[in-house]
Amino acid sequence: xxxxxxxKLKNMKNKITLFxxxxxxxxxxxxCLKDKVGxxxxxxxxxxxxxxxxxxxxxxMALAPISGDQGFWFLVNIADATPPTQDITLTLAVDNSGVTxxxxxxxxxxxxxxxxxxxxxxxxxxxxxxxxSIKAKVWGADAVDACSNYMTAITITSAKMADGxxxxxxSNMQSFYLALPVSNPYAGDYQVFGxxxxxxxxxxxxxxxxxxxxxxxxxxxPTFADYPYNTVVQITQNIMxxxxxxxxxxxxxxxxxxxxxxxxxxQGQYATYTGDPTSAPLPVTQDVNYYNPxxxxxxxxxxxxxxxxxIAYVVITRK
Numbered sequence: 001x002x003x004x005x006x007x008k009l010k011n012m013k014n015k016i017t018l019f020x021x022x023x024x025x026x027x028x029x030x031x032c033l034k035d036k037v038g039x040x041x042x043x044x045x046x047x048x049x050x051x052x053x054x055x056x057x058x059x060x061m062a063l064a065p066i067s068g069d070q071g072f073w074f075l076v077n078i079a080d081a082t083p084p085t086q087d088i089t090l091t092l093a094v095d096n097s098g099v100t101x102x103x104x105x106x107x108x109x110x111x112x113x114x115x116x117x118x119x120x121x122x123x124x125x126x127x128x129x130x131x132x133s134i135k136a137k138v139w140g141a142d143a144v145d146a147c148s149n150y151m152t153a154i155t156i157t158s159a160k161m162a163d164g165x166x167x168x169x170x171s172n173m174q175s176f177y178l179a180l181p182v183s184n185p186y187a188g189d190y191q192v193f194g195x196x197x198x199x200x201x202x203x204x205x206x207x208x209x210x211x212x213x214x215x216x217x218x219x220x221x222p223t224f225a226d227y228p229y230n231t232v233v234q235i236t237q238n239i240m241x242x243x244x245x246x247x248x249x250x251x252x253x254x255x256x257x258x259x260x261x262x263x264x265x266x267q268g269q270y271a272t273y274t275g276d277p278t279s280a281p282l283p284v285t286q287d288v289n290y291y292n293p294x295x296x297x298x299x300x301x302x303x304x305x306x307x308x309x310x311i312a313y314v315v316i317t318r319k
Contacts, residue, residue: 051169052076052173053176057177058102058177058179059176065185067143070137073133084129086162087161087162089159092122092154094152095157098175099111110150112153113150115140116137116154117137118154127162134154138152150182151179151180154178156169183213184218186291187211188318189208191317191319194225194313194314195279197311198310207226211233214232224304229254230254231252231312232253233250235291242287247290254268267306269302269303273286273301273313281313297315297316298317299316300312300314
């Protein structure tokens, strides 16, 4: 009797487990087929076939700030209970309207990345299989604004069986969305050449330093010339013409690493060159605190300590 009761309880537990698993399976399937723009297949999905992009939520690939190609790939899938019995050909294309659609649905403000190419715009998934990969590339990341939010959308535009029969495309899984943030283009190693003046004494500087990222338009150097204060440089979009070159004006802040704040005794930058004119390197002009995008050089002239300023003049060139 005890054995019989235990067996019944065990069978009941198995049935409950199976029932819960069945419900979970239904919910998962329904959630996959639910579309934010209104398409929904609550029943009758068995036996139907759809062309899909499995990774249909927003993906991200950080771009190095270079002019050359940067590649990526993603999967496309034929969703069906059984593998297709015919070859299926998919056509895909860059879809800037998909970026607009994504922004509308999600309340975002992405810009369509300007340089995108689908390298495999047409692929054929062989019968008996479900998946294949789409290859694409972007380029020109050095020429776009690193502070803008970019993305691309690549959309399945058609899907057909070998006999010409159209395969439905799941509208909620039709596009591959890829955010394309551009890494800070100014971070990296630099040759720092110049000097610091302290009460009439010049301390020469000639060393390699690594600028680290603060945000998309700001970097930090580990010293103030030769002194162990940090120098934070914000590159603005304000143009300064220096020697016939359109340069970007910079804002310089001298940071005390002990507090993480601007130096308490005072700090700032000069509007024109200030320093010892007999000390190298001499400025080409009186213009200071700018970034030359042609030579990839910063020319900075700043100070800390307001009462008796310690002045630095440095030419910082990308290695």
